[in-house]
Amino acid sequence: MFIKDYIKDVYNAVxxxxxxxxxxxxxxxxxxxxxxxxxxxxxxxxxxxxxxKGEVVMIHDENNEHxxxxxxxxxxxxxxxxxxxxxxxxxxPEGKKKKALDTFVYHLELCTLCNLxxxxxxxxxxxxxxxxxxxxxxxSQLTKKLNQPGSKIKEGVE
Amino acid sequence: MYTETQIISTTTGNSVSDALDGxxxxxxxxxxxxxxxxxxxxxxxxxxxxxxxxxEPHLGYIHRSIEKMCESLSYRQFIYVTSRMDYLSSHINxxxxxxxxxxxxxxxxxxxxxxxxxxxxxxxxxxxxxLWWGAMAMDLGAFTPFFYAFRERETINDIMEETCGARLTMxxxxxxxxxxDIHPNFQKRVKSFIQLFKSKINEYDELVTGNxxxxxxxxxxxxxxxxxxxxxxxxxxxxxxxxxxxxxxxLFPYEIYDKLxxxxxxxxxxxxxxxxxxRIREMHQSxxxxxxxxxxxxxxxxxxxxxxxxxxxxxxxxxxxxxxxxELGVYIVSEGGTTPYRIKFRSPGFSNLxxxxxxxxxxxxxxxxxxxxxxxLVIPDIDR
Numbered sequence: 001m002f003i004k005d006y007i008k009d010v011y012n013a014v015x016x017x018x019x020x021x022x023x024x025x026x027x028x029x030x031x032x033x034x035x036x037x038x039x040x041x042x043x044x045x046x047x048x049x050x051x052x053k054g055e056v057v058m059i060h061d062e063n064n065e066h067x068x069x070x071x072x073x074x075x076x077x078x079x080x081x082x083x084x085x086x087x088x089x090x091x092x093p094e095g096k097k098k099k100a101l102d103t104f105v106y107h108l109e110l111c112t113l114c115n116l117x118x119x120x121x122x123x124x125x126x127x128x129x130x131x132x133x134x135x136x137x138x139x140s141q142l143t144k145k146l147n148q149p150g151s152k153i154k155e156g157v158e
Numbered sequence: 159m160y161t162e163t164q165i166i167s168t169t170t171g172n173s174v175s176d177a178l179d180g181x182x183x184x185x186x187x188x189x190x191x192x193x194x195x196x197x198x199x200x201x202x203x204x205x206x207x208x209x210x211x212x213x214e215p216h217l218g219y220i221h222r223s224i225e226k227m228c229e230s231l232s233y234r235q236f237i238y239v240t241s242r243m244d245y246l247s248s249h250i251n252x253x254x255x256x257x258x259x260x261x262x263x264x265x266x267x268x269x270x271x272x273x274x275x276x277x278x279x280x281x282x283x284x285x286x287x288x289l290w291w292g293a294m295a296m297d298l299g300a301f302t303p304f305f306y307a308f309r310e311r312e313t314i315n316d317i318m319e320e321t322c323g324a325r326l327t328m329x330x331x332x333x334x335x336x337x338x339d340i341h342p343n344f345q346k347r348v349k350s351f352i353q354l355f356k357s358k359i360n361e362y363d364e365l366v367t368g369n370x371x372x373x374x375x376x377x378x379x380x381x382x383x384x385x386x387x388x389x390x391x392x393x394x395x396x397x398x399x400x401x402x403x404x405x406x407x408x409l410f411p412y413e414i415y416d417k418l419x420x421x422x423x424x425x426x427x428x429x430x431x432x433x434x435x436x437r438i439r440e441m442h443q444s445x446x447x448x449x450x451x452x453x454x455x456x457x458x459x460x461x462x463x464x465x466x467x468x469x470x471x472x473x474x475x476x477x478x479x480x481x482x483x484x485e486l487g488v489y490i491v492s493e494g495g496t497t498p499y500r501i502k503f504r505s506p507g508f509s510n511l512x513x514x515x516x517x518x519x520x521x522x523x524x525x526x527x528x529x530x531x532x533x534x535l536v537i538p539d540i541d542r
Contacts, residue, residue: 013370020365024302051323051341079235114238114329115337128323 048130053113056083056106057129058146065154066147068125070101074117082111100153104146109139123157182206188526190219196293197537199511208522213515217541224542228501233259233333233468236501240488241327243505244539246289247482249282249322252331254479257412258488259333261477262470268459271335272413277348277451278322278330279479280444284355285314286482287437287444294434294531295366298375303366310358313351317344333468335461348452352445359441367438376431380517380529383428390516391509394484395440396533399433401426406480420447433532469496483507483534507539 039046048054060066070087088102118126126146136142183206190200198219204212224243228236237255241248253275260267267275292307315325321341322328330337366372382392387400397404405422407415423439425432470492478487484506491500510533518526 009370016368016370020369023361023364049320049323049341051321051338052319053323077234079231079238112238112327113324115323116234116238116329119332119337 048132050130051128052130052132053115053128054131055108055113055129055134056111056117056126056146058104058126058148059124060148060151061154064148064151066101066125066151067123067154067157068101068104068147069123069153069157070099071122073120073122074126077116077120079114079116080110080112082107083117101147106144106146107142108134108144109142183211190216196535199535199537199540201514203523203526205523208524210518210521210523210526213518213526215511215514220538220541222538222542225501225503229498232496233470233498236498237332238327238329240503241329242538243503243542244481244483244486244507244536245326246286246536247282248327249278249318249330250479250481251486252329253279254477254481254486254488256331256333257477257479258475258490259468259470262473262475262490262492263333263464263468265334265462265464267335267413267462269414269456270458271460271462273451273455274336274340274460275331276413276415276418277448277455278318278328278336280447281314281317281348281351283482284441284444285311285318287441288314290437290482290531290534291362291366294534295372297527297531298372300366300372303362306358306361306365310351310355313347313354317347317351320344320347332461334464335459337461339460340455345452345455348448352448352452355441355445362438367434373431375525375528376434376532377427377429379430379521379525380532381427381429382513382517386513386516387428390513392484392513393506393509394480394482394534395423395433395436396484396510396513398422398424399436399532400428404485406478406485410478412477412479418447418450430528430532437534467496469494470498478504481506483536483539484510503542505539505542507536511535511540 058066058068070085072085072087075083075085084105084107085101086103086105087099089097090100092098113128115128118128134142183204186203186205188201188203190198192199200216200219202214202216203210204214222242224239227239231239237252237259240251240255243251259265288307288311292304292311295303295307318328319325321344322330322337382390382396382400384401387397387402392400392402393404401424403409403422403424406412407420408422420443423436423443425436470490472492472494474489474491476487476489478485480486485504486506487502487504489500489502489504490498493499514529514533518529521529
């Protein structure tokens with residue numbers, strides 16, 4: 001009886017091994033089903049969905065105009081103090097003082113890409129970009145100024 | 159697995175002859191940097207020959223004081239931090255926090271948001287179990303299953319990336335609903351994932367489950383009786399492998415789980431193999447939940463109307479959800495302000511780890527990896 005059980009055990013073990021090997025062998029002879037991506041080489045074909053959260057950018061139109069009023073809603077919504085908004089006072093044609101955006105400072109190194117600032121923005125001035133290769137040699141390069149030089153607020157955005 | 163010399167080479171401090179005292183016991187360190195611990199878990203193991211006498215887990219290597227951080231964040235902001243606790247089921251963590259805040263605000267979540275949340279939860283659960291399956295087979299020396307598991311998990315990650323905008327730390331759920339509506343492709347892609355998963359799940363059984371060598375390494379290894387599972391506070395697949403009915407989705411249904419048809423999976427043996435089988439069978443149940451919901455997403459809002467600044471009334475609020483690893487409880491003490499006074503997370507990994515010493519005593523060192531694999535430890539969840 002002992003010998004019989006022993007041989008049965010060996011038979012079952014070998015059979016179950018071969019079942020597994022069959023699955024592996026199936027893929028071995030069909031290399032078309034390989035799913036690995038060759039990352040740096042496939043950069044051209046790499047397509048990220050439009051909702052992908054890469055970094056915060058400010059939307060500028062062709063006239064170099066943005067929609068940021070400097071209301072600091074995004075700054076308050078941010079959990080990590082990633083955003084710092086510096087405002088200035090513009091003089092309107094009527095001669096009144098009006099608060100406007102001077103510099104939109106964005107610390108990418110602190111950002112966790114949680115999307116709360118985008119949701120908080122009342123004028124949709126900022127959005128998430130699909131860039132993801134953020135490594136730089138110096139940390140200070142990750143502190144960015146989001147409004148382009150010379151840009152101003154769009155007409156009619158309050 | 160490890161040979162004797164490999165283990166001794168990981169011993170820090172004294173040489174082997176110093177470590178051996180009169181009792182013939184040897185103390186070794188597994189971790190904090192060790193491939194089988196999947197993170198910075200440090201186990202001090204007392205051995206007698208190859209038999210484990212005692213295991214003492216040392217925590218604290220990845221403590222980020224998440225509970226303390228949450229005290230200075232508002233009720234919208236603190237949810238993103240919880241993605242970093244159990245990063246493999248980050249979506250379910252966010253869900254638990256959102257449910258607690260909604261309980262405090264007495265907020266009614268629109269049905270569409272509820273269904274989207276449950277769909278995302280179950281996708282996350284499958285993704286988490288897939289990763290566990292691959293990593294556990296790799297712990298036991300089988301390398302290929304990891305790639306098979308990641309192939310299917312990649313499909314879920316792509317769905318998450320398209321709808322939530324991120325692959326691992328989604329931060330998609332907020333108080334009152336979800337951040338934005340599902341992507342137009344979502345239903346189509348989930349359906350194709352269900353098809354793919356059903357055609358591939360048999361490969362899992364062929365490769366690993368049916369393998370006699372694998373079964374011999376799992377059966378009667380790390381036995382945890384039903385009474386012990388309850389007294390150690392184990393939850394999730396670990397306790398269900400010992401025959402404890404502890405599925406929060408069944409016991410205390412949240413969202414729409416009480417309207418869904420699914421089984422609570424339990425096994426009775428309490429060994430590593432039953433914990434393994436619980437997770438494999440749970441994946442089938444999650445697929446069945448996805449099938450029930452994917453064509454029945456109700457129309458309507460995906461977000462309830464909330465104020466810009468959330469203030470919870472004075473009081474204490476507790477909710478629990480079933481994550482991929484067990485019961486996650488979120489306890490908020492509010493003083494009536496915009497930030498919580500105190501937050502406590504009852505994480506499943508911490509309680510499940512506490513049973514490791516009990517179940518490993520008297521067994522061989524090589525079996526420890528099988529036990530740790532079936533506990534499905536995520537270290538940032540144990541050590542917040």
